[in-house]
Amino acid sequence: MENFDLTRLTDFDFEAVCKDIFEAEYGVRLEIFSPGADSGVDLRYLHEEGSELVIQCKHWVRSPRSKLIERIRISELPKVEKLQPSRYVLATSVELTKGAKDKIYSILSPHVKTPSDIYGITEINALLRKHESIVRRHVRLWLTSASVLSTLLSKSVLTRSQQLAEELDSTLRTYAPNESYGRAVELLEKRHTCVIAGIPGIGKTTLAQVLCAGYVSEGYELVEVSADLEEANSLWDEKVAQIYYYDDFLGQTTLEEKLGKNEDSRLLAFMSRVEKSSNKRFILTTREYILAQARQRYEKLHRHRFELHTCVINMADYTYRARGAILYNHVYASGLGDDVKASFADPAVYVPIIRHPNFNPRVVAATIAEADSFSSTGEGVGERILDNLKDPRSVWSHIVSHQLKDPDIQLLALTYSFLNGVYLGDMQDLWISLGRSSRDLRTAIATLDGTMLRTYRKSDKVFLSFHNPSVRDFMRDYLLEDQSNFLQLVKGCAHFEQIEALVVMASERNEALQFFRRNFNVIEKAALSAYESQGLRSDGVNTSIDPAERARVYLHFGKMLASESILECARRAIVEDEAILEASDPGDILAIIQFLSDSDRESLRDILPDAVYMATEWIKEDLSSWDLLESAKSLLGNLSGIVPEIAIPDVEDDMRWYAKRRIDEWAEAGPDSMLDPSMMERILAFAGEYDDPGGTFPGYSEAVGKMSAMEDDEYDYGRRDLSGSDSGMSLRQEMREVADMMGSLRTDDLG
Secondary structure (H helix, E strand, C coil), X not given: CCCECHHHCCHHHHHHHHHHHHHHHHCCCCEECCCCCCCCCCEEEECCCCCEEEEEEECCCCCCHHHHHHHHHHHHHHHHHHHCCCEEEEEECCCCCHHHHHHHHHHHCCCXXXXXXXXXXXXXHHHXXXXXXXXXXXXXXXXXXXXXXXXXXXXXXXXHHHHHHHHHHHHHHHCCCCHHHHHHHHHHHHCCEEEEEECCCCXXXXXXXXXXXXXXXXXXEEEECCCCHHHHHHCCCCCCCEEEEECCCCCCCCCCCCCCCCHHHHHHHHHXXXXXXXXXXXXXXXXXXXXXXXXHHCHHXXXXXXXXXXXXXXXXXXXXXXXXXXXXXXXXXXXXXXXXXXHCCCHHXXXXXXXXXXXXXXXXXXXXXXXXXXXXXXXXXXXXXXXXXXXXXXXXXXXXXXXXXXHHXXXXXXXXXXXXXXXXXXXXXXXXXCCCCHHHHHHHHHHHECCXXXXXXXXXXXXXXXXXXXXXXXXXXXXXXXXHHHHHHHHCCCCHHHHHHHHHHHHHCHHHHHHHHXXXXXXXXXXXXXXXXXXXXXXCCCEXXXXXXXXXXXXXXXXXXXXXXXXXXXXXXXXXXXXXXHCCCHHHHHHHHHHHHHCCCHHHHCCHHHHHHHHHHHHHHCCCCHHHHHHHHHHHHHCCCCCCCXXXXXXXXXXXXXXXXXXXHHHHHHHHHCCCHHHHHHHHHHHCCCCCHHHHCCCHHHHHXXXXXXXXXXXXXXXXXXXXXXXXXXXXXXXXXXXXXHHCCCHHHCC
């Protein structure tokens, strides 16, 4: 039997839910009054004959039942006696025993006509089960129901997505629906895949997590993808409804955090596979500009019509009502003192925030979290939010300048020197090698975890990364301004991955490149030393080195700095270590070949023939799958004019032979052949480019027919309308509802 965790709702949520419940139960239209100045009235119905029904809502989550009874005796009874309503109803989120009900009834009688007019959490849960449409209307209610939370924390989810389950639990406490939610749901139901894109801090991850929770509430298993699509494919279960979640699937900075080998093909294949499946959904997030970069770099992504799957969040989605709900929810859920919370009930405090042109959910959340975690009083939080909206960097600047110790700042700087999360064991080794104590590291992590940094588990190992991308952006600018500390950071770089982060920094900021050139000797020494470093433990256990990636990065960095020594590192890796033959990413091979071809250095142009030969051998080494064949053809096409002319026809012959066999299999057995339908769709598209596909591929017509029949038979589960939209609400209505929400923060109304 479904139970709803009403203690997780805000005061405003609880009152709105009660209004809908009693309107449905009594069949009347209730007036709702601004919290904090109700004189004992939250909801009211005036009958035309003059009788009056008054409903008082007490969301009592921070005090015991005995205190509620005392509050009713001392505070509420005088209000009721003054009102003299025809009927008085009390609704509370407290669990009421028979004895507690009898006490409240004796206090409020004769205004309460019967103990049945006193509703505790048990009675409200029963009414919610009776009126399911009310549950679905209040997103925050059904997303925090007991069944959703228990499913999120079930063993199957914990073993695969423990960190995500914990983050979801936190996100649901402060989420405020907006227009983007409805658009994303529509995409997921129509296409089964939704790419959520937008500027930093706009709420991409929050929206994705709430969508995940929504599907979990409908019985879907949650699978988080943290590395690449192989994780998703390995956990695919045809019999189980599954929702896959891939946060920042293109990285958080630039495409230097690139897709792995054939990951572009696997990504599109997985999207197609999900689209064909009635019980699968796929949610991805990325920054808009990084998606644009990816489509420029990867031909297959460029050809794909991403706009059909993409939900872009923009500030137009954040109506004043939505902005007010975001501010209210974060203030309400914070640990700030009641007086500080009550200050936000003042329009002079909240109106400038929600109407600020730079309003950003992350800035609001981070400022309140900072005041909650680091400030003893929280005074002036509203003014601090405004300051941070004017200059988003200041939300972190205030912490760094006034709250953190030197080891904390050193840990932030070291974390910046790794593009992705770093295994805590590797961080500890580096920390100690720089002459710092393990105790300082533990203390710094304890201070920063949950605010600027986050720890998470992967392969049962603990990793460390920035809490969100805005912290990385801030630290980049902070280091560029504090160049003495930045120079110390560079001197301590001992890993290739740290040099790669510096290359990305130089690509993003010309000031960084100029700094490197001014400190050429220090940078060059660090780069030469780090080139030979052992790879980091990307899974917490195994080290990994990709020589082609190192060669590409060092070619790029050597050209930036005009460093012959750094370029020589890359040259030796290509010739002596045969880096291209060990490549993981075809993009690295393409970049290396094009760099050598365009280089004005004779020593680099001379090794081009050997590099081309190795590239051709790498391409032809494994053509055992359609993904690999497509990738080989794409890479050879990009190297047209550089690689031997015969190479492309050779790969096309292999594709033709492979396609003929698979089309024959599909023509005979269709979906029963166990071939991936999304792969077959691409193979049939390849065959369809021939002038006479039926002549080249004898089973073509039958295969196309069975593919069409399978598509016609596809059945998609319906889903409820859960848009959470504010559309159609006038500005006056929006601001009135915001005033009601913020008013519930007044000290007198806090239980």
